[in-house]
Amino acid sequence: QVTLKESGPTLVKPTQSLTLTCTFSGFSLTTSGMGVSWLRQPPGKALEWLAFVSWNDDKRYSPSLSSRLRITKDTSGNQVVLTLTDMDPGDTATYFCVGPLFGIRRPGYYAHWGQGILVTVSS
Amino acid sequence: EIVMTQSPATLSLSPGERATLSCRSSESFSHRVAWYQQKPGQAPRVLIYDASARAAGIPSRFSGSGSGTEFTLTITSVQSEDFTIYYCQQYENWPPSFGQGTKLEI
Numbered sequence: 001q002v003t004l005k006e007s008g009p010t011l012v013k014p015t016q017s018l019t020l021t022c023t024f025s026g027f028s029l030t031t032s033g034m035g036v037s038w039l040r041q042p043p044g045k046a047l048e049w050l051a052f053v054s055w056n057d058d059k060r061y062s063p064s065l066s067s068r069l070r071i072t073k074d075t076s077g078n079q080v081v082l083t084l085t086d087m088d089p090g091d092t093a094t095y096f097c098v099g100p101l102f103g104i105r106r107p108g109y110y111a112h113w114g115q116g117i118l119v120t121v122s123s
Numbered sequence: 124e125i126v127m128t129q130s131p132a133t134l135s136l137s138p139g140e141r142a143t144l145s146c147r148s149s150e151s152f153s154h155r156v157a158w159y160q161q162k163p164g165q166a167p168r169v170l171i172y173d174a175s176a177r178a179a180g181i182p183s184r185f186s187g188s189g190s191g192t193e194f195t196l197t198i199t200s201v202q203s204e205d206f207t208i209y210y211c212q213q214y215e216n217w218p219p220s221f222g223q224g225t226k227l228e229i
Contacts, residue, residue: 037219047159047167047210047221060217063124096166107219109157109212111178113166 002026004036004097004114011120012087018119022080022097026112029055030077035101037110038071038082040093048093049107053080058104087121094118125150125213129222136227142198144225146211151191155215158187158196161224162207170209171196201227 008020020038027034035054041047051071052060061069070083080099084091095117098110126149136142146156154174159167169178171187174194184199198205206229211222 046223047212049219049221062218106155107214107217109155109169109172109214110159110167111169111172113168116166 002100002112004099004112006095006097006114006117008095008117008119010118011122013123014088014121016087018082018084018087018091020082020095020097020117020119022082022099022114024078024080024097024099024114027100028077029053029073029080031055033102034099035104035108036073036080036097036099037101037107038080038095038097039110040091040095041116042090042093045093050084050095051082052101052107054101054104056104060107089121092119092121124218125152125216125220127211127213127220127222129209129211129225131225132223133226133228135229136201137229138203139200142196142201142205142227144196144198144209144211144227146189146194146196146222148192148194148213150215152213152215153190155213156187156189156194157212157214158185159210159212160205160207161210167210198227203229 004024037052038050101108158171161167175187
């Protein structure tokens with residue numbers, strides 16, 4: 001059974017960095033072919049894909065946010081960390097992690113989601 | 124980057140009616156489109172993948188079709204629990220992209 005859960009701060013100040021952790025079970029990023037993505041959804045708005053990391057550390061980023069994003073995986077294979085720098089009120093959103101994703105050539109669709117974490121950017 | 128455009132933004136129907144939701148892509152591709160249902164306060168749930176394959180546990184009243192630049196989600200007889208928001212997503216190319224959503228309302 002696949003489960004994912006996002007954790008991290010729910011309130012950050014403008015210009016600060018946001019670090020979120022996705023902890024998952026039911027699959028491992030030490031397994032060939034596996035990947036995890038992060039997405040976000042501002043209140044009342046559409047979904048936006050942010051970043052992806054694969055088992056072999058291949059990484060992809062949203063072109064509009066690539067200068068501010070970093071995604072890493074831990075060596076145990078069951079956590080992925082997303083960092084978004086220079087936070088702005090426009091980054092207020094629910095952040096989701098999704099996985100497992102299979103392969104690198106194409107992004108894949110998202111069968112398993114974490115519950116999401118609402119992050120508010122405010123001074 | 125592929126842009127996905129959904130229409131209509133809002134669809135007003137009565138229970139038992141047929142719902143047709145559209146998604147148009149800015150580039151042509153064969154089938155790598157998924158449809159999601161999202162209820163308030165919940166994560167999205169995949170309904171359809173590969174344009175027409177129903178995900179596990181999804182009722183048969185949900186179906187998907189299309190290729191090229193036009194994709195459709197059909198709900199043959201809308202139930203009360205179906206009145207919520209639906210998103211399409213392409214996964215043909217990086218970066219993956221979503222439509223802006225269609226709200227199905229009573």
